[in-house]
Structure formats: C-alpha cells, structure tokens
Amino acid sequence: MTKFQVLFLLTLLIHVVFAIDRDACAAGIRHDIETQGLNPNNSTFFYHVPAPTDLNGTFSLWLGICLSKCGHGFSWYVGYEISNRIVGWLIPVLVLIGNMHMPPLGGKYKAFSILHFIGDPIDSMLSLQHTLAVRRAAKVWAEKTVTEHGLDKLGERVTPQGLATVFWAFDTLNADSKTTPISILGPLLRLKKFPFAIAEAAADIRNTTVKESMRTYLAIITYLATVTTAFVKASSSKQQCDSRPGNRVALAMLYCWLLPAILLSTFSARFTTSDACIRAIRRFVRHLEDETVTEASIFPAQYHSRFIEKGRTADGVQEVAPWSGGIYVYRPRKPLLSSSLPGYPSPVYMLVLSVLPIIIAMCIAIGISYSTPTIGFGCRSIAEISIGCMWLFSFLVGLLLQALPQVTGEVQLVIIGIKDFVMGFGALLVVTFIYSGAFNSCWCWSNGLDGILNHSLHVLLGVDANLQVNAEKIYPGLVGGGLGAQVAVFGAMWGVGGWGNMSWWELVGVRREGNRRATVEESAGDDSAVPLVERGPRRNDE
Incomplete structure (x- = not known):
C-alpha cells in the first residue's frame, strides 16, 4: 500500500471518528450557555451578539469557534437520510435521463448516447434541434420542389410529405457528409420510377419509425410528482434542520435542463431497428430501376476513422451510422x-x-443555495457553479474536436465519449457525495466566499425557523420559476425551429392500400432481395 493510500484511508477514518453534527453542536453550545457560564455577549465567540438562549433561536459562531467546538472534518449523513435524499431527489433525475432518445444501434452506442447527454447537454440539445431543423427544411424544400417540377400532376403523384420523409432519411444516414439530401434527390427527379420509389420508401420509413411521447410524458410527470412530494414532505416536517429542504433542492434543480432536453428527444422519434432506414433507402434505389443510380453513387466512401494523417474509408453506410447521423444527440457536422x-x-x-x-x-440552483442559511456563496454554490461551467467547457471542447479535420469518425466519437464520461459521471458523483454528507462541515455551513471577502466567516446554528420560512416562501417560487423558464425555453425552441406545427414527421403509420405494387413485384422476384419491412398493427406507443 502506497503512502498516498495510507493517508487517504487515515483521512476517511478521522472524518468518521470525529464526525460532526450541526444540531448536536448547537445543543451543546446552548447547554454551555445555560450551565457552563458561556456569555451570550461574548463577541469573540459569537458573530452576532447577544446570542439567543431559547431553543428555537438562531445564533452564529465565528468559523474558528465552530471548528474547535463542532469539529474540523465532515460527517456522512446516516444511512436512512442518504437513501431518502437519493430516492427523493436524485432517482427522478436518473429516470428522466433514461427516457432520452436511444438509437437502435449496439449497446456501446446506447451507452455513448447517455454519456453524451449527461456529459455535454448543450451539444445534445443543439444536435436535437438541428435534427428537427433538417425536417423543417425538408418540408419547405419538398413543397417547393413538388410545385416547381409539377410532381403533383403526374400519373403517380409525388406528395410533399413523402418526398420530405425520404429527405430526412438521407440526412439520418449521411448527416456527417458534405453531400446534402438535395444534391442526392435533385438529379433523380427526372426518373420515371421516382414517384413510385418515393411513395414506397416513405411508407417503409413510416412503418419503421416510432415516437415514444407517452412514455416521456409519464416520466416527466413522475419526476415532477416525486420532487414535489419530497419537497412538500420536507418543508412540512417537524424534525430537526437536516430534514429541511434547501441545498438538496438546489442540486435537484441543477438538472432541470432535462425538461426541454427530454421533450426535444421525444419529438425527434426513432427507428425501431438499426437497419430500418438503410433498408428503406436500398429499396428506394432498386425501385428507381436505373443502372446509373447505385448505393455507392448515393453514398460515397466516408472516413471510418482518422487521427492526424492516418485513416481508412468505409463505404458501408450502416458501419458509419453512429457518427453520421444515426445518434440524434450527437451530430458532428452542424452549421x-x-x-x-x-x-x-x-x-x-x-x-x-x-x-x-x-x-x-x-x-x-445557486439562488436556492445562496439563500439557505448561512447566506452566502458557500461550498454548494461553488460546486453548482463548477458543474455548470464544466458543462459549458465540455461543449467548447466538443466543438473544438468537431472542428478539427485531423480527428474524425470513430476516433472523434471515442474521444468525445471519454470526455463525456469524465464530465457527466463526475457531476453525478459530486452530487451523490454532497447528498451523502461530503459538505456536512463547518466550512460548508459558513457563508463561504462572502465571509472571506468581508472578513466575516461565520456559521449559523439552529436554523430550523429560517429553513421553514424559506421552504414556505422562497424555495417554491424559485423552483416554480425555474421549471416554468425551462418550459418557456422549449416553447422558444418550438417557435424558432418551426417544427412544432408540422405533422409530416409524425412517421408512425401503416402502408396505404394503394401502394401494393412493390409487394406484387417482390413476389414475382422482380425486386431486390432486401425484404419488405414486416408490416404489423399500428403502433400505439405515441
């Protein structure tokens, strides 16, 4: 065992042996005032004089006195209190995270999606917005193209909805390429079989896409109900101050950005299988019945992995899907x-x-922690600022990596995954330690930076009454205002993006009876060996 490990274990043992308790310390000082002759007017002992002597009074100690009387270390909370805090405030956050968009790819890419979501929430929300923005652009382009080229006047008409759906599918498979869906579909408009190919491809895409909005709404309701119940229970409790809400509410609110993020995720929909999109496009190419149009001509070779000057290309679209548009929360190439x-x-x-x-x-989060006695920028406020700045830094690092031509493809995805693991799980680990008592110390009870700057480092003890007032008046307003602001931001995303009122992208549907030609041709052996997507009953998990 190294010297560092020995010192670390000794530090933990010291913290356990000399565990401190805020209420026990307050009771001990009251006992000294009543029986040991401690003078309530002693300004070298008390920050505010005279110190109250009643049981419900709040009195303050200089930080040095707190350290000598209450202890120098920190104390973990008791087991049941840790579990109550985690179940009441942290588990609902994890439930929301679990309802984000999951790509129909392998397990490691699902894990990457979660890591990127919690490690770089800014880029995740930005990528989701760009994914939905492409669908709006697809609708605008499709309506204009159908009108200009008279595609709605042909014997077999091309609908804007069908053309826009295929446009979106090409973007899903090729979002990381400089080739746009317009440059792919534009030259194909003149082909005789184009209307039929579009209709069949759009139907296949609709049949293999699902939007799990109901599950997400239930998760949001569960989150709000659980947090509200824990808040009401804690604020109405008659137990000692460590059962009052305050900093634990602040840490829960630090993740309230999940509301707009999860709503964005559910609006983006997803494919049911990993090959659903590429199969629909392969059938689209076959239905065109043109020798000059092949999968290779539509999807040129892309970098599979590149680091500095070394790299290789891959023409398998499905192989590069994770970093080419298949993961909606990760869109490397976006304007x-x-x-x-x-x-x-x-x-x-x-x-x-x-x-x-x-x-x-x-x-x-900072507002709640700052107003929690002792008022000031203490340990928790600093931790919340640090986590928020860490998310901003994570976005900037990801932006830099995505701009570097020397790091692309799978290499870039792996580096970003490592970065997101450090950032995302680091933040959750810090929150878990705080909930467990890592900040249960004199230093973290104090007014922190305010006290350092004003030379007034002190600690409030016996703060039941203060916390009760905050729980009834200050915290509900901050929590309600924060959640309302997040919903308002999502409304702004809806308005700016212009995708909120579109119905074409609600791609859960069944094949229309009129489009049965492909089934007949495949039965006769005239179509590709790629099978039709299995048709089942209409999905009801919207």
Missing part, C-alpha cells in the same frame, strides 16, 4: 452561423436556446 438548406432556422438562435437551459438551471 453554427448559417445553413444553405431552405427554411433552415437560425443556427445562432438554436445555439443560444441550447445554452439557456444550463444557465437557468445553474442560476436557480
């Missing part, structure tokens, strides 16, 4: 200033709206 696609929302506005939820969550 930051402007886009050439028609009807595309302002990337700058979308960037601002992606940062706002983090700023709101951080401000609400």
Whole structure:
C-alpha cells in the first residue's frame, strides 16, 4: 500500500471518528450557555451578539469557534437520510435521463448516447434541434420542389410529405457528409420510377419509425410528482434542520435542463431497428430501376476513422451510422452561423436556446443555495457553479474536436465519449457525495466566499425557523420559476425551429392500400432481395 493510500484511508477514518453534527453542536453550545457560564455577549465567540438562549433561536459562531467546538472534518449523513435524499431527489433525475432518445444501434452506442447527454447537454440539445431543423427544411424544400417540377400532376403523384420523409432519411444516414439530401434527390427527379420509389420508401420509413411521447410524458410527470412530494414532505416536517429542504433542492434543480432536453428527444422519434432506414433507402434505389443510380453513387466512401494523417474509408453506410447521423444527440457536422438548406432556422438562435437551459438551471440552483442559511456563496454554490461551467467547457471542447479535420469518425466519437464520461459521471458523483454528507462541515455551513471577502466567516446554528420560512416562501417560487423558464425555453425552441406545427414527421403509420405494387413485384422476384419491412398493427406507443 502506497503512502498516498495510507493517508487517504487515515483521512476517511478521522472524518468518521470525529464526525460532526450541526444540531448536536448547537445543543451543546446552548447547554454551555445555560450551565457552563458561556456569555451570550461574548463577541469573540459569537458573530452576532447577544446570542439567543431559547431553543428555537438562531445564533452564529465565528468559523474558528465552530471548528474547535463542532469539529474540523465532515460527517456522512446516516444511512436512512442518504437513501431518502437519493430516492427523493436524485432517482427522478436518473429516470428522466433514461427516457432520452436511444438509437437502435449496439449497446456501446446506447451507452455513448447517455454519456453524451449527461456529459455535454448543450451539444445534445443543439444536435436535437438541428435534427428537427433538417425536417423543417425538408418540408419547405419538398413543397417547393413538388410545385416547381409539377410532381403533383403526374400519373403517380409525388406528395410533399413523402418526398420530405425520404429527405430526412438521407440526412439520418449521411448527416456527417458534405453531400446534402438535395444534391442526392435533385438529379433523380427526372426518373420515371421516382414517384413510385418515393411513395414506397416513405411508407417503409413510416412503418419503421416510432415516437415514444407517452412514455416521456409519464416520466416527466413522475419526476415532477416525486420532487414535489419530497419537497412538500420536507418543508412540512417537524424534525430537526437536516430534514429541511434547501441545498438538496438546489442540486435537484441543477438538472432541470432535462425538461426541454427530454421533450426535444421525444419529438425527434426513432427507428425501431438499426437497419430500418438503410433498408428503406436500398429499396428506394432498386425501385428507381436505373443502372446509373447505385448505393455507392448515393453514398460515397466516408472516413471510418482518422487521427492526424492516418485513416481508412468505409463505404458501408450502416458501419458509419453512429457518427453520421444515426445518434440524434450527437451530430458532428452542424452549421453554427448559417445553413444553405431552405427554411433552415437560425443556427445562432438554436445555439443560444441550447445554452439557456444550463444557465437557468445553474442560476436557480445557486439562488436556492445562496439563500439557505448561512447566506452566502458557500461550498454548494461553488460546486453548482463548477458543474455548470464544466458543462459549458465540455461543449467548447466538443466543438473544438468537431472542428478539427485531423480527428474524425470513430476516433472523434471515442474521444468525445471519454470526455463525456469524465464530465457527466463526475457531476453525478459530486452530487451523490454532497447528498451523502461530503459538505456536512463547518466550512460548508459558513457563508463561504462572502465571509472571506468581508472578513466575516461565520456559521449559523439552529436554523430550523429560517429553513421553514424559506421552504414556505422562497424555495417554491424559485423552483416554480425555474421549471416554468425551462418550459418557456422549449416553447422558444418550438417557435424558432418551426417544427412544432408540422405533422409530416409524425412517421408512425401503416402502408396505404394503394401502394401494393412493390409487394406484387417482390413476389414475382422482380425486386431486390432486401425484404419488405414486416408490416404489423399500428403502433400505439405515441
């Protein structure tokens, strides 16, 4: 065992042996006032004089006195209190995280999606907004193209909904390429079989896409109900101060950005299987019945992995799907200033709206912690600022990596995954330690930076009454305002993105009876060996 490990274990043992308790310390000082002759007017002992002597009074000690009387270390909370805090405030956050968009890819890419979601929430929300923005652009382009080329007047008409759906599918498979869906579909408009191919591909995509909005709404309701119940229970409790809400509410509100993020996620929908999209596009190519149009011509070779000067290419679209658009919360190539696609929302506005939820969550959390006795920027406020700044830093690092041409493809995804693991789980670990008592110390009870700057470091003890007032008046307003602000930000995303009132992208449906030609041709052996997507009953998990 190394010297560092020995010192670390000794530190933990010292913290356990000399465990401190805020209420026990307050009771001991009251006992000294009543029986040991401690003078309530002693200004070298008490920060505010005279110190109250009644049981419900709040009195303050200089930090040095607190350290000598209450202990120098920190004390973990008792087991049942840790479990109550985690179940009441942290588990609902994890439930929300579990309802984010999960790509129909392998387990490691599902894990990457979760890591990126909690480790870089700004980029996750921005990527989701750009995914939905592409669908709006697809609708605008499809309506214009159908009208200009008279595709709605052909014997077998092309509908804007069908064309926009195929546009979106191409973006899902090729979002990391400089080739746009417009450059792919534009030259195909003149082909005779184009209307039929579009209709069949759109039907296949609708049949293999699901939007699990009901599950997400239930998760949000569960989150709000659980947090509200824990809040009401804690604020109405008659037990000692460590059962009162305050900093634990602040830490829970630090993750209130999950509301707009999860709502964005559920609006994006997802494919049911990993190969559903590529199978629909392969059948689209076959139905065109044109020798010049092949899968290779539509999807040119892409970098599979590149680091500095070394790399290799892959023409298998499904192989590169995780970093080419298949994971909606991770979109490496997205415009930051402007886009050439028609009807595309302002990337700058979308960037601002992606940062706002983090700023709101951080401000609400800091506001609650600051107003929790002892008032000031203490350990928890500093931790909340640090976590918020860490998310901002994570976004900037990801932005830099995505801009570097020397790091692309799978290598870039792995590096970002490692970065997100450190950031995301680091933040959750810090919150878990705080809930467990890591900040249960004189230093973290004090007014922190305010006391250092004003030379007035002190600690309030016996703060039941203060916390009760906050729980009834201050905290509900901050919590309600924070959640309302997050919903308002999502409404702004809806308005700026322009995708909220679109119905074409609600892609859960069944194949229309009129489109049975493909089934007949495949039965006769005239179509591709790629089988039709199995048709089942209409999905009811919207």
